[in-house]
Amino acid sequence: PDRLSFIVLASERDLWAPVAERFGKAHGVRVEMVEGPNATDLRESMYTTSLLAGDDSLDVVYMDVTWTSKFAAAGWLLTLDDVFRPEELSALLPQALDAGRYRGHLYRIPVRSDVGVLYYRRDLLDASGIAPPETFGDLVAAARRLQSPPDRWGFVWQGSQYEGLTCVFLEILRGAGGFWVDPDSLEVGLDRREAVAALEFLRRSRAVDAISPPGVTSLKEDDSRRVFQDGRAVFLLNWPYVWRLAQGDDSRVAGKIGVSAVPHAPGRQGGGTLGGWGFGISRFSRNPALAAQFIREAVSLESQRALCLTSGYAPARVEAYRDPRLLASNPLLPEIFELHLNAVTRPAIPGYALASDILQRHVSACLAGLATAESALSNAAKETRLLLGRSR
Ligand code: GLC
Numbered sequence: 001p002d003r004l005s006f007i008v009l010a011s012e013r014d015l016w017a018p019v020a021e022r023f024g025k026a027h028g029v030r031v032e033m034v035e036g037p038n039a040t041d042l043r044e045s046m047y048t049t050s051l052l053a054g055d056d057s058l059d060v061v062y063m064d065v066t067w068t069s070k071f072a073a074a075g076w077l078l079t080l081d082d083v084f085r086p087e088e089l090s091a092l093l094p095q096a097l098d099a100g101r102y103r104g105h106l107y108r109i110p111v112r113s114d115v116g117v118l119y120y121r122r123d124l125l126d127a128s129g130i131a132p133p134e135t136f137g138d139l140v141a142a143a144r145r146l147q148s149p150p151d152r153w154g155f156v157w158q159g160s161q162y163e164g165l166t167c168v169f170l171e172i173l174r175g176a177g178g179f180w181v182d183p184d185s186l187e188v189g190l191d192r193r194e195a196v197a198a199l200e201f202l203r204r205s206r207a208v209d210a211i212s213p214p215g216v217t218s219l220k221e222d223d224s225r226r227v228f229q230d231g232r233a234v235f236l237l238n239w240p241y242v243w244r245l246a247q248g249d250d251s252r253v254a255g256k257i258g259v260s261a262v263p264h265a266p267g268r269q270g271g272g273t274l275g276g277w278g279f280g281i282s283r284f285s286r287n288p289a290l291a292a293q294f295i296r297e298a299v300s301l302e303s304q305r306a307l308c309l310t311s312g313y314a315p316a317r318v319e320a321y322r323d324p325r326l327l328a329s330n331p332l333l334p335e336i337f338e339l340h341l342n343a344v345t346r347p348a349i350p351g352y353a354l355a356s357d358i359l360q361r362h363v364s365a366c367l368a369g370l371a372t373a374e375s376a377l378s379n380a381a382k383e384t385r386l387l388l389g390r391s392r
Contacts (some may be wrong), residue, residue: 002287004294005032006060006279007043015311019303023294027329029287031294039220040064040163044353051076051282059285063108065099065276065345066163066352072102073350077280079105081291092299095314095340096276102348106363108278110316111298112307115336115343116171116272119228119236119243121146122258132260134270136175136201137234139263143172143211146234151328154211156224156233161364164220166356167273168237169363172272174344175264181347186388190359191381197265199373203366217367229253237262240304240336244312244329259332262337274343278316313376314340351387358383 008016013033020031035045044067050058051074061067061077073079084106089097093113100108118139120132124146133139143154158164170180178194181187189195205212219273221238225245226305228236231252236242264270279298281291296304304320308312309329314336320326321337349355362380365371371379 001300002027003028003032003288004029004059004287004290005034006058007036007046008033008062009038009352010035012311015307015313018306021300022303023297027290027293029290034058037333038222040066041356043352047071050072051284054284056282056284056286058282059287059291061108061280063278063280064163065096065110065114065274065278066348066356068108068280069102069350070208071346072105072107076283076286077107078283078288079107080109080281080292081106084109084296088296088299091318092316093340095274095345096278099274099276099339099345099348100278100280108280109295109299110276110278111295112277113314113316113340114239114241114275114277115314116167116237116275116338117240117259117336118262119156119238119246120258120260121234121253121256123256124234125258125318127223132258133235133263135266136172136263136348137266140205140209140211143234144209149210149213153213153227153233154209155205155235156212156216156219156227157202157205157237158220158224159206159212159217159367160220160223161360162220163356165363167275169198169202169359170344170346171237171262171271171273172201174273175262175268176201177268180350180359181384183347183349186349188381188384188388190384191378192365195377196373199363199366202363203373205234205368205388206367217364228257240314240332241312243332244310259335261342261388269342271342271344272339274340274345276314276316288296316369349388354387355384358387 024031096110096113130142147154159167176194176198194322225242227233229251230248262270262272279295281288304315306315308315321333362376366373366376
């Protein structure tokens, strides 16, 4: 029989199973899920290796929001311009849908969204009469007041050298009023004073204000979620999926947490990083029409429910944010929807992975005390300009 396959996280197999099964039965096909590594950077390499070789074994490309330009520019994806009707597209979150376009063509349909948010311990803040922080200064003050290290730290985030660090730096950068790369002019903002202030904020959190644990530089999303869920942090930067898990039986903070926008410098506007995952169709697929049907199925309300109910993922479909069944299990949805409106996007450039790698290396060096924020970012800016100059 026909088959369709794509790469998933080990933890996503159960989420996708009902969608895959229903689709498989209805269309007489086998939907295969190939397990990939957790980090987005590593899954990108896995797809890249396969697509470079013209391999036809992966039909559906399950892509991070940042992969579109590279994969489209390389010619690895079919355009979806004539595959989906306008009313099908307008049912999806506009921010998430836009991330699927490259040079005016559509290559990726979002199936779940993500936006960086600040989690806080509502019980601790309430007990001290402290409001959720709006500015970086509020955050530091509240963290210092409510922490009791080493048992409970003030502020936890993703400091490990990987894509998650780029996401954290970017939302702090946005709050400081700076920018990374302007996708249209290719101007680089990393050596401006706002960017230096952003990196200084992260460095100081750990090394000076001592609100972040020394080990924050080895935390990824799920490690930091554990710290928060075990009651060992007051504030956490992370994605929406944390909320649902933090209400679970093995959580020490169930019923005690709140969510707000990522803080900012006085007079600036904050915004979380836009994340999320979507489906493209490999141009080497032998079943592109079937792959398109599968994508359609994945964004149906029924599938969005199956996918988001148990995972706490933010849906890609707008009406899912008003769905009574999803709302009953995740009352945060309206807030997450709102937070999308100010989300900051990573630059949609074909060299994205390289640009992010440059940023990750220099930000890490500064956090590790090997470079000042100013010299780290001046080097990052130089390398980024070289990279972009070459790609022009
Ligand atoms: C989440 C986001 C994705 C981001 C990644 C970074 O999976 O959805 O966009 O690149 O985290 O670790």
